[in-house]
Amino acid sequence: MKKNTKRVALDDTDLAILALLQEDASISNAELSERLSLSLTPCWRRRKRMEEEGVIKGYQANLDRRMLGLDIMAFVHIRFATHTDQTPEAFEAVIKQLPEVLSCHKITGDADYLLQVLARDLDSYSDFVESVLRRQLGIASIQSSLALREVKSTSRVAIEGPAMK
Template sequence: MQKKISKRISLDDTDLAILALLQEDASISNAELSERLSLSLTPCWRRRKRMEEAGVIKGYQANLDRRMLGLDIMAFVHIRFSTHADHAPDAFEAVIAQLPEVLSCHKITGDADYVLQVLAEDLDSYSDFIEQVLRRQVGIASIQSSLALREVKASSRIAIPKSSKD
């Protein structure tokens, strides 16, 4: 049995401060970042580049308002497979990974095998997604949807530790 090797890298307080500032505003320039941290430009750039290359920083994106883009329906979809002996779950994952409607897909424990977070313009387009995409996937035994009535909190920000010396 192989032991899983952690991909973690050592991060000091300055690295953590960089990450916190980038989560707050990913469009911040290296010059402004270094100024806010009282760090010279080149070391600041090197730290940021090291964290990007190590995969700590996976990318940069703008946070969009889904409703202003006409995506009024958010659904959490629980998928259960009839069997795991064949390659149906693998094929399902490959299809789901390509779908722009699916914000996230997680393989989970419990009654379902997967939970998806799906956006749609309205109930008709969500119904089309269920019928034309999900119901056509081989091996699915059940699909259960829960529609979000109100978004209480939505964030992709990770809590950054205050100090790495705990």
Template sequence: MSTNRLHHQLDDTDRTILRLLQQDGTLSNPKLAGHLSLSVTPCWRRLKRLEDEGYIRDYQANLDRRKLGYDVLAFVSLGFGAHGDEAPNRFEAAIHEHPEVLSCHKITGNADYLLQVVAESLDAYSAFVENVLRKMDGIHSIHSSLALREIKSSSRLPVPE
């Protein structure tokens, strides 16, 4: 089923649930039901359906990377020399093992992948590049852009009206 078609299955209450939980993932079912003027059981059923259908993938707290000691945020573009071999597939499998990689996207344009990486320091980031990325087969280019200042950072999606 296409994303567009799934979108049409959401009613106003479903969209409100998604918005409220993005704002506060710790909302209990009774409090969520109160915001929606629903009783607890119908609210729970809607929430369970949104989880079962994959609209809600998981719940997490948003942490402050600097308070945890990650002062460096890098955007890393990677290029592979040959696309027909298994190196990109091995890279995709291996990148999941590195928690400092917050996101990894296969992209169009001059690079093949774009990573978002955190590190405690420039030395730690340099060690990640040298000991992890440069040792992976098939990578022929690595371009790093370091964030000087974070203007906006969010994982909240706009929920359509």
């Protein structure tokens, strides 16, 4: 099933708004408009339009996982035995509900899916693999790679435009 995603036309001011919001999502509309030398109402309208069009999907605080006791980050390759039935769709529905899974991507190559999973420790990660992943129908193999060191971690999207260069 192909996801239909339309592109939205954004000008330099829109891109500047997005860059500032990625830097600090808690910025007020008043401060945003001041930093862009734009009056308050047009700034608010632009932000609201980008929210309604789905360019801005939401706002969140970036948390330090280790300070929350989540010391294990695993990258998990999932390979299915067959792709002719509904097992991948059922798997996706389960994965979407799991708070341990930060991201899940359907990929090319030796595996079908790549998951990014957080756990408190190796025992809790092992429990997750045994009690959740191994119980999913149709999975032929599960291969885990544990992160030894986090070199870069961001959810920010590179924004480029004439005003951003």
